[in-house]
Amino acid sequence: xxxxxxxxxxxxxxxxxxxxxxxxxxxxxxxxxxxxxxxxxxxxxxxxxxxxxxxxxxxxxxxxxxxxxxxxxxxxxxxxxxxxxxxxxxxxxxxxxxxxxxxxxxxxxxxxxxxxxxxxxxxxxxxxxxxxxxxxxxxxxxxxxxxxxxxxxxxxxxxxxxxxxxxxxxxxxxxxxxxxxxxxxxxxxxxxxxxxxxxxxxxxxxxxxxxxxxxxxxxxxxxxxxxxxxxxxxxxxxxxxxxxxxxxxxxxxxxxxxxxxxxxxxxxxxxx
Amino acid sequence: xxxxxxxxxxxxxxxxxxxxxxxxxxxxxxxxxxxxxxxxxxxxxxxxxxxxxxxxxxxxxxxxxxxxxxxxxxxxxxxxxxxxxxxxxxxxxxxxxxxxxxxxxxxxxxxxxxxxxxxxxxxxxxxxxxxxxxxxxxxxxxxxxxxxxxxxxxxxxxxxxxxxxxxxxxxxxxxxxxxxxxxxxxxxxxxxxxxxxxxxxxxxxxxxxxxxxxxxxxxxxxxxxxxxxxxxxxxxxxxxxxxxxxxxxxxxxxxxxxxxxxxxxxxxxxxx
Numbered sequence: 001x002x003x004x005x006x007x008x009x010x011x012x013x014x015x016x017x018x019x020x021x022x023x024x025x026x027x028x029x030x031x032x033x034x035x036x037x038x039x040x041x042x043x044x045x046x047x048x049x050x051x052x053x054x055x056x057x058x059x060x061x062x063x064x065x066x067x068x069x070x071x072x073x074x075x076x077x078x079x080x081x082x083x084x085x086x087x088x089x090x091x092x093x094x095x096x097x098x099x100x101x102x103x104x105x106x107x108x109x110x111x112x113x114x115x116x117x118x119x120x121x122x123x124x125x126x127x128x129x130x131x132x133x134x135x136x137x138x139x140x141x142x143x144x145x146x147x148x149x150x151x152x153x154x155x156x157x158x159x160x161x162x163x164x165x166x167x168x169x170x171x172x173x174x175x176x177x178x179x180x181x182x183x184x185x186x187x188x189x190x191x192x193x194x195x196x197x198x199x200x201x202x203x204x205x206x207x208x209x210x211x212x213x214x215x216x217x218x219x220x221x222x223x224x225x226x227x228x229x230x231x232x233x234x235x236x237x238x239x240x241x242x243x244x245x246x247x248x249x250x251x252x253x254x255x256x257x258x259x260x261x262x263x264x265x266x267x268x269x270x271x272x
Numbered sequence: 273x274x275x276x277x278x279x280x281x282x283x284x285x286x287x288x289x290x291x292x293x294x295x296x297x298x299x300x301x302x303x304x305x306x307x308x309x310x311x312x313x314x315x316x317x318x319x320x321x322x323x324x325x326x327x328x329x330x331x332x333x334x335x336x337x338x339x340x341x342x343x344x345x346x347x348x349x350x351x352x353x354x355x356x357x358x359x360x361x362x363x364x365x366x367x368x369x370x371x372x373x374x375x376x377x378x379x380x381x382x383x384x385x386x387x388x389x390x391x392x393x394x395x396x397x398x399x400x401x402x403x404x405x406x407x408x409x410x411x412x413x414x415x416x417x418x419x420x421x422x423x424x425x426x427x428x429x430x431x432x433x434x435x436x437x438x439x440x441x442x443x444x445x446x447x448x449x450x451x452x453x454x455x456x457x458x459x460x461x462x463x464x465x466x467x468x469x470x471x472x473x474x475x476x477x478x479x480x481x482x483x484x485x486x487x488x489x490x491x492x493x494x495x496x497x498x499x500x501x502x503x504x505x506x507x508x509x510x511x512x513x514x515x516x517x518x519x520x521x522x523x524x525x526x527x528x529x530x531x532x533x534x535x536x537x538x539x540x541x542x543x544x
Contacts, residue, residue: 184474
């Protein structure tokens with residue numbers, strides 16, 4: 001579920017790659033989850049559930065912020081859960097799908113970079129908000145980059161005559177992100193406060209190939225997996241070309257990748 | 273210099289207006305400055321300068337975060353400085369223009385919602401970054417809403433036959449915000465780390481009239497001040513109509529105002 005941030009690099013001509021930079025990028029990788037968590041109101045929690053917890057990065061942040069709460073991580077992938085359990089032995093990790101989640105005792109439901117894979121995620125968020133206990137909180141962060149050149153290009157190449165048949169369903173793997181009002185409409189009937197914001201982070205990568213590497217293990221997967229080896233090479237060659245055009249090298253070297261993400265923190269009304 | 277956030281209201285049909293809500297909006301008003309400050313790297317500072325400090329709201333946050341530093345507030349308005357001095361008697365406040373600022377002893381230069389009034393602000397930021405001491409930091413936040421319906425509409429009405437002559441220069445009062453790459457290009461020659469992000473906050477207001485009230489004391493000022501009373505009423509009537517169309521009332525009442533802001537935190541290279 002986590003984004004493929006591990007390819008983030010500095011431009012070696014003007015910037016220094018070092019252990020210090022590596023630690024900085026560690027912080028960068030956890031930044032959206034940390035910023036989401038920082039907007040969850042301060043109060044004593046009984047139970048916090050991390051939906052789509054992956055290897056437990058966001059779960060660790062939640063456990064640190066709310067040391068008195070019972071923490072539960074939920075993910076559909078056994079591999080992710082194994083990694084999470086070995087990282088956080090004192091946290092409960094369970095296998096399950098977000099769409100089936102229903103735990104009225106959870107007073108924080110946290111979903112970092114997970115909800116955009118859930119069909120009809122706005123209806124799912126609405127149901128979760130409705131079932132929260134009074135003053136309980138739903139906190140969601142989703143990549144909102146479907147209209148960035150990186151992602152428009154994936155669909156554009158897939159729609160061409162060469163790939164049209166095999167990739168007919170590729171673009172549908174990911175759920176479209178709604179407008180601000182869609183989330184406010186769904187959540188405000190149950191919540192006094194619906195805090196919505198959208199942040200575009202500007203990542204400085206080594207060049208356009210680093211941008212391709214960034215999306216290869218995330219958004220590009222549904223476009224590559226239906227293809228055989230030759231087709232995949234052909235698709236990737238077209239994709240590399242397009243990305244190089246859309247993200248030209250900068251004067252000082254490197255390329256900037258703007259990456260928008262949508263954040264929602266909804267707090268359940270105290271009394272209905 | 274501060275944005276006109278004081279009209280922010282909740283929708284009275286579904287949400288409660290109360291002292292608690294007021295305190296929440298106090299937090300909302302200081303949120304961009306607080307988020308900018310939170311990205312300034314932790315280190316002991318000698319001197320922090322708050323450019324365009326206004327009545328000292330952002331200065332107070334800086335003083336709280338860096339209690340060991342000498343804090344200086346700079347603003348061009350004597351009224352703002354009087355308010356700031358009475359709020360923070362232990363801080364030094366000076367009258368001056370940002371464009372003339374030059375203090376090589378300042379290791380934090382902070383400009384919250386101020387730099388967009390400075391002509392050629394990118395060149396000014398570049399000069400400030402160049403003059404920072406090693407590991408010194410330039411932190412800037414600017415409203416980036418010129419292309420939002422609220423602001424496009426101001427220019428559209430001003431360009432009509434009725435106002436074209438009197439408002440020929442109104443749109444030029446504010447400086448255009450550059451692209452991400454413009455800021456990275458200007459600052460990365462001197463800075464190992466240039467952290468750029470853009471956040472759109474989604475404000476829930478009572479309705480489209482509250483949106484007009486919001487911009488009236490900020491972005492709308494240069495469009496209203498050249499007009500006489502009749503023209504002003506006529507301009508405002510057209511503007512109210514346009515805003516009501518662009519921000520229709522929502523199902524639960526109220527209107528959402530998306531408000532984008534650009535953030536830049538640049539850290540001076542340790543050695544040239």
